Amino acid sequence: MITLTSDFGSPYPAAMKGVIRRHTDAELIDVAHDLPRGDPRAAAFWLRFVLPEFPPAVHCAVIDPGVGTDRDALVVRAGAHVLVAPDNGLAMPPARALAGDESDVEAWTVAVDDPASETFHGRDVFAPTAARIRVALDDELSASDGDPDADAVAETLAGMEDLAPASDPVDVSFPEPxxxxxxxxxxxxxxxxxxxxxxxxxxxxxxxxxxxxxxxxxxxxxxxxxxxxxxxxxxxxxxxxxxxxxxxxxxxxxxxxxxxxxxxxxxxxxxxxxxxxxxxxxxxxxxxxxx
Amino acid sequence: MITLTSDFGSPYPAAMKGVIRRHTDAELIDVAHDLPRGDPRAAAFWLRFVLPEFPPAVHCAVIDPGVGTDRDALVVRAGAHVLVAPDNGLAMPPARALAGDESDVEAWTVAVDDPASETFHGRDVFAPTAARIRVALDDELSASDGDPDADAVAETLAGMEDLAPASDPVDVSFPEPxxxxxxxxxxxxxxxxxxxxxxxxxxxxxxxxxxxxxxxxxxxxxxxxxxxxxxxxxxxxxxxxxxxxxxxxxxxxxxxxxxxxxxxxxxxxxxxxxxxxxxxxxxxxxxxxxx
Amino acid sequence: MITLTSDFGSPYPAAMKGVIRRHTDAELIDVAHDLPRGDPRAAAFWLRFVLPEFPPAVHCAVIDPGVGTDRDALVVRAGAHVLVAPDNGLAMPPARALAGDESDVEAWTVAVDDPASETFHGRDVFAPTAARIRVALDDELSASDGDPDADAVAETLAGMEDLAPASDPVDVSFPEPxxxxxxxxxxxxxxxxxxxxxxxxxxxxxxxxxxxxxxxxxxxxxxxxxxxxxxxxxxxxxxxxxxxxxxxxxxxxxxxxxxxxxxxxxxxxxxxxxxxxxxxxxxxxxxxxxx
Incomplete structure (x- = not known):
């Protein structure tokens, strides 16, 4: 399963789905495509609320006000879940919620070749990355004939050549009253x-x-x-x-x-x-x- | 198949989908999540129009202005279809349209344990109920190796321990000119x-x-x-x-x-x-x- | 796979999905249902942008200001893709984009029996046509045990009795600056x-x-x-x-x-x-x- 979240409205998310379908038949579930525009913290809030309801999945979330700048593309493992998102903090609060334990959160940056566009990395970077991770996980899981667990997911991600450990991913936090x-x-x-x-x-x-x-x-x-x-x-x-x-x-x-x-x-x-x-x-x- | 209808906008329906995915891989089809807010009669109108186009399915419809009050959660069989909805009338007009014959409509109330929230029974009550019914129907259907028919659906629902016959479900009607x-x-x-x-x-x-x-x-x-x-x-x-x-x-x-x-x-x-x-x-x- | 595009908002597209589910379990992917109302050229613009991201599929696109008039229902093959749409031009620009080569685009008109409504041909004409084509393609593809290619798609469509070659389908073009x-x-x-x-x-x-x-x-x-x-x-x-x-x-x-x-x-x-x-x-x- 791959969940999709963005602030793109329509029909842009369909382009992401088309790209994913060239890689995998994995189920696609929309979380939302009308999140507040360009607001990673709002996205973090909603994903922290919604994603923990799901069984382990790949979650592709693109709220990306920095598209076209040199911000990294991030892959975050949270227990047996994987988030794929721009490195602007939106992925970290839901990752902590998914993992339960902060020690079970790992982040990588994605080596990105020159993308097709300056402005639509949802289609050109994040969707294909999510699809490739989904394929790698499904290969691993069908080989091991087991249920997805955090160790198998961690091993699979560690084996992907275009992922490098992220030294200091951007984080957002929610203020305490x-x-x-x-x-x-x-x-x-x-x-x-x-x-x-x-x-x-x-x-x-x-x-x-x-x-x-x-x-x-x-x-x-x-x-x-x-x-x-x-x-x-x-x-x-x-x-x-x-x-x-x-x-x-x-x-x-x-x-x-x-x-x-x-x-x-x-x-x-x-x-x-x-x-x-x-x-x-x-x-x-x-x-x-x-x- | 489970269809989903609500007035929740986004991203709340995704939380319902996540909950369902913890029970079953059944296909999920959105009917609408932007129905008029808190208006069971409008929901009944639209569902009466749309649901009869579908083959037999479980339909989870949550327009629920009484959430948090003591209104019942309802399961309604209409021929080989099943509706899961709050007991505020929204389910009955589409049930009659799906059944064709009013005698082929049966209603149960769901025994609800203390839900996780006062305000999101879509996630905490209706989605898991729809998922459990879907699982029970799929078990029954795969055992009987037959097409879903009204009798098999009725028998399956009658065998679910947390369902009790509804004595007097709320109904809504549409005025005649x-x-x-x-x-x-x-x-x-x-x-x-x-x-x-x-x-x-x-x-x-x-x-x-x-x-x-x-x-x-x-x-x-x-x-x-x-x-x-x-x-x-x-x-x-x-x-x-x-x-x-x-x-x-x-x-x-x-x-x-x-x-x-x-x-x-x-x-x-x-x-x-x-x-x-x-x-x-x-x-x-x-x-x-x-x- | 069948993609769905319209200007219907909700819940009308769900009625199309219900109709399709009576014919086939093929995957359904929404492209957009909020395209500019009654504007085939805008639809052509967006579909030309989005559809080429998809692998070969049946694309059902209903922006239909002429519904109820005698405009034809059109089936267009573009390489191994098939578009099903009203004959108002919206299908032709995306077809050219999908085919790459204009010589790989063919159009048919659909023989339409008296539809159930004057105003909802999405449900009564286009969805069932897309479903029947999907079924015919899936039959052909499973028989040939091969990947979908343009020849197999062309042969399948040529064998459908209710399709007749379109002599002069309506086209829209985008002005050059x-x-x-x-x-x-x-x-x-x-x-x-x-x-x-x-x-x-x-x-x-x-x-x-x-x-x-x-x-x-x-x-x-x-x-x-x-x-x-x-x-x-x-x-x-x-x-x-x-x-x-x-x-x-x-x-x-x-x-x-x-x-x-x-x-x-x-x-x-x-x-x-x-x-x-x-x-x-x-x-x-x-x-x-x-x-």
């Missing part, structure tokens, strides 16, 4: 561990906006779950488990399926209502009335 | 049967708007087909078989591939030009000039 | 061959706009590549290999992966910034400062 407590712990970790003082404020950041305009923050869900109200950048907002708990058009804070607090509007767009964009600061203050 | 005739029959059925008086007016309703802004009503095509002009909520509009019969930007009434009268604009949007939304009333009056 | 030079050659071919005078102006046309608003012209990339500045309809614009060479929001001219000059905006939309639409004239004048 800053949590204020009213006694004892002061600013501290975001785990809200029992025994610390009550949370008086959380300063977080917007990680992503989804198709519905839901504003996904980096504030862990446990910091809002179970509360009735929270101030979001000063505005009193109900906390609810489901959209239907508020009237259509009304704002609410929920915990999304990724485990983070979201700023949403029932049957509307949270990004507009809360005036929030990716990277914006967002301060959550539990309202005293309800605490 | 009201037809006025100038003599004899008065208000009557929408079949426009010969021998009745001439149709003088039809009071219908907007069922759905498609990607192009075409306004799909519940008025059967035969009530407008063959006429030259019709008044739509008072405005004289040409009736045509094809968009090209009117100039770009001009309004027309056509009969869509679903058999209903549509209010359209050639190379434009009918919903804007006619100011119509789903659920709006729409009155068709054949124009006396042309009758 | 007009190139002015300052000495010797005057207006001439667009190949910018060495030895001609310097290019003083190129009068081209907008061929297509992509999802990002990039304005794709018919001006060959070699006429701008390597320059620093060019006037686009009078406005001085930097020429760059990559978007990142200019600040976000700034205009630039690049050479796209299709080899043509594009009018773009870094992290913005070129169609808005340059006020250009498909079919518009666009004049490129190398700026004297930088030559």
């Amino acid at each position: 800053s949590v204020e407590r009213d006694e004892g712990s002061g600013e501290g970790a975001a785990d809200g561990a029992a025994g610390d003082g009550d949370v008086t404020a959380v300063d977080g950041e917007v990680l992503a906006i989804d198709r519905f305009g839901n504003v996904i923050t980096n504030v862990p869900g446990e910091l809002v779950r179970g509360r009735d109200w929270v101030r979001v950048n000063g505005d009193l907002t109900p906390v609810a488990e489901t959209f239907g708990a508020v009237d259509p058009g009304e704002r609410l804070v929920t915990v999304g399926s990724h485990g983070y607090a979201e700023c949403d509007v029932n049957d509307g767009r949270g990004d507009g209502a809360f005036d929030l964009r990716p990277g914006d600061a967002v301060r959550f203050v539990p309202d005293s009335v309800s605490l | 009201s037809v006025e005739r100038d003599e004899g029959s008065g208000e009557g059925a929408a079949d426009g049967a010969a021998g009745d008086g001439d149709v003088t007016a039809v009071d219908g309703e907007v069922l759905a708007i498609d990607r192009f802004g075409n306004v799909i009503t519940n008025v059967p095509g035969e009530l407008v087909r063959g006429r030259d002009w019709v008044r739509v909520n008072g405005d004289l509009t040409p009736v045509a078989e094809t968009f090209g019969a009117v100039d770009p930007g001009e309004r027309l009434v056509t009969v869509g591939s679903h058999g209903y009268a549509e209010c359209d604009v050639n190379d434009g949007r009918g919903d804007g030009a006619f100011d119509l939304r789903p659920g709006d009333a729409v009155r068709f009056v054949p124009d006396s000039v042309s009758l | 007009s190139v002015e030079r300052d000495e010797g050659s005057g207006e001439g071919a667009a190949d910018g061959a060495a030895g001609d005078g310097d290019v003083t102006a190129v009068d081209g046309e907008v061929l297509a706009i992509d999802r990002f608003g990039n304005v794709i012209t018919n001006v060959p990339g070699e006429l701008v590549r390597g320059r620093d500045w060019v006037r686009v309809n009078g406005d001085l614009t930097p020429v760059a290999e990559t978007f990142g060479a200019v600040d976000p929001g700034e205009r630039l001219v690049t050479v796209g992966s299709h080899g043509y000059a594009e009018c773009d905006v870094n992290d913005g939309r070129g169609d808005g910034a340059f006020d250009l639409r498909p079919g518009d004239a666009v004049r490129f004048v190398p700026d004297s400062v930088s030559l």
Whole structure:
């Protein structure tokens, strides 16, 4: 299986599929081709969320604002999964999520011959690389007659002549929110561990906006779950488990399926209502009335 | 085969595909993931139109405004087809269309263990249920070495321990238009049967708007087909078989591939030009000039 | 393999897939279903760009503003590829690109029985035709135990009873830009061959706009590549290999992966910034400062 992710819209991903089909009949599954344009961190966020649902696979992800520059093409092994992506950081957070253990992540750079275009390395570099790795893995797996495991994948990649160990792949990280407590712990970790003082404020950041305009923050869900109200950048907002708990058009804070607090509007767009964009600061203050 | 339908946009459906791939290699076909948000009736309309084109399959459809509430998860057998969907009515109209005969429709509720999330039952409930049913059907079919038939499907579902007969699944229906005739029959059925008086007016309703802004009503095509002009909520509009019969930007009434009268604009949007939304009333009056 | 292309949005293409699945389990790959509405020339442009990446396949492409009129349904062989499309020209440019040699392109019209709908020939005519051709090719190929080649494809199509040679299929062409030079050659071919005078102006046309608003012209990339500045309809614009060479929001001219000059905006939309639409004239004048 090869999964495909990009910000290309259509019909460009079909060109990648055609190229892959010249190498292998492996199944192709689209993750998304409408990710935020040229934003590796947003891609990392979504892939970290989605890819761990898959069994071991080759994942080709091309969000590539540096196409045509000298940024490397990267191959990352994460357990028995393989990511193929530009070296701009997008691959590392999902690789850590796929591997579970950071020690089970390895990165290589791909020796790239002069590609056919300056601007479409999805077709000219990443798709053929993903296809060749898929073929090599399938050859290895059919020879060993075994299930794919991390060792077999590592051995296969180590045997590919155009891969060289990556010395220092670009990484992106997601900021941790800053949590204020009213006694004892002061600013501290975001785990809200029992025994610390009550949370008086959380300063977080917007990680992503989804198709519905839901504003996904980096504030862990446990910091809002179970509360009735929270101030979001000063505005009193109900906390609810489901959209239907508020009237259509009304704002609410929920915990999304990724485990983070979201700023949403029932049957509307949270990004507009809360005036929030990716990277914006967002301060959550539990309202005293309800605490 | 498993078909997938939702209002999730991307990349959420990919998470469902990953989950399914942990159970089965069955083919996955997307029906749509951009259906109107949180609207089971619109989903029912489109699935009733599309699913009957497929050979017997498992259809997983998640338009789920009640996610996180205590609404049931439903499995519906319709002939040799199986639908997996929230119990909000969306499954029943397509089930009747797939079965042909209402007596060939059976519904079960799924015993759901505590799901991983409150808000993404597509991934945590419906995808794994569809996958387990697919696996059970494939086991049954490979054992019997026969083509899938309704009896084999019914037997397989009856043998699944986490399914219990549904006593009263939610249903949605599509309103019938009201037809006025100038003599004899008065208000009557929408079949426009010969021998009745001439149709003088039809009071219908907007069922759905498609990607192009075409306004799909519940008025059967035969009530407008063959006429030259019709008044739509008072405005004289040409009736045509094809968009090209009117100039770009001009309004027309056509009969869509679903058999209903549509209010359209050639190379434009009918919903804007006619100011119509789903659920709006729409009155068709054949124009006396042309009758 | 069958590729699918349309301007249908969703969920209409799923109905085509259902119909195909009643005939064959052949792999289905979506090229695009959001191509510009009713624009065969735009479809021809994109298919000419994408389809040559694929190994031999059946390509079903339905951009069909003439649906319901008496336009023919066309089957075109291009080498070992087969296109199934309405006879409105969209198939011919990609066919020439797939065949390499125009003598390796053959066209047939399809005898169409009364279709189920006036408006959805994608489902009622083109999908079943593509499926029947796929089945016939797979039968032929499995009998001959060979790789698909143009002769085997030609023989198979010639043996299908509902295909008749097309006498004069509709064609579309892409306009050649007009190139002015300052000495010797005057207006001439667009190949910018060495030895001609310097290019003083190129009068081209907008061929297509992509999802990002990039304005794709018919001006060959070699006429701008390597320059620093060019006037686009009078406005001085930097020429760059990559978007990142200019600040976000700034205009630039690049050479796209299709080899043509594009009018773009870094992290913005070129169609808005340059006020250009498909079919518009666009004049490129190398700026004297930088030559």
